[in-house]
Amino acid sequence: MADLGKKYCVNCLADVTNLRIRCAECQDIELCPECFSAGAEIGNHRRWHGYQQVDGGRFSLWGPEAEGGWTSREEQSLLDAIEQYGFGNWVRFSNESISMRL
Template sequence: NLRLRCTDCPDIELCPECFSAGAEIGNHRRWHGYQQVDGGLFSLWGPEAEGGWTSREEQSLLDAIEQYGFGNWEDMAAHVGASRTPQEVMEHYVTMYIHGNLGKACIPDNIPNRVTDHTCPSGGPLSPSLTTPLPPLDVTLAEQQQLGYMPLRDDYEIEYDQDAEKLISGLSVNYDDEDVEIELKRAHVDMYVRKLRERQRRKNIARDYNLV
């Protein structure tokens, strides 16, 4: 028979009925940890459930759905154990936890649509037409070079914030650096990364709107 052993009190085992009622004996309290003495071989859904899933497999299945997410059946099957295939894991979870009594009690039949359309007709402040690419400019190769754009390299002769590299060009990591020195160097690297992101953002704008 199934017994539940307290992990905090020596020699305390309870039957499922006493455990579910929150029985307390001596120093044992209902919030103490516990483990299944039979190894979790009983079924949560009764003998009528298909597949003969044990409580230990059910616990591994719930751990897997939390860790890997719905739909990653191969990873979930590997987590449950070699005895279960991805197809079995999917069918059991969908049948018992979604379409079963548990799913019917927890998942509402009708989920309201909370998405609101904030766009407006063409020309407004949120109009989709404002994000569409502009027509390409009629700029010759010589004119592009005059603008500082190098088309063969897809790069610019003078970058945005041209001196940004000076922030990190003189940095070095020494074993005897103090904490304040390390934090200062990290701040320099962070400022440099921000400048690189802004540089790339401007390049993307130029490409998206065919400015070069």
């Protein structure tokens, strides 16, 4: 029996709970990054279909979180702040960051 809350790649059955690629055109098609990169096609799903990345913000981009690594959600927050306040405007960014945590 599958663990509740866990997600699995429909192609290779790898655990994709933290990061998966969801087809925007086919229902119930979620792939691991490896199968997506290899162009896996299952049933009516084709590799050229639109897609979206689903990670819940838990996928670590820069090393393990336990060692101070960043999650994809934290990376996206940084990029959003740079876009909004401009690169190098760290005072406004830090003030916004502090207010977001409160």
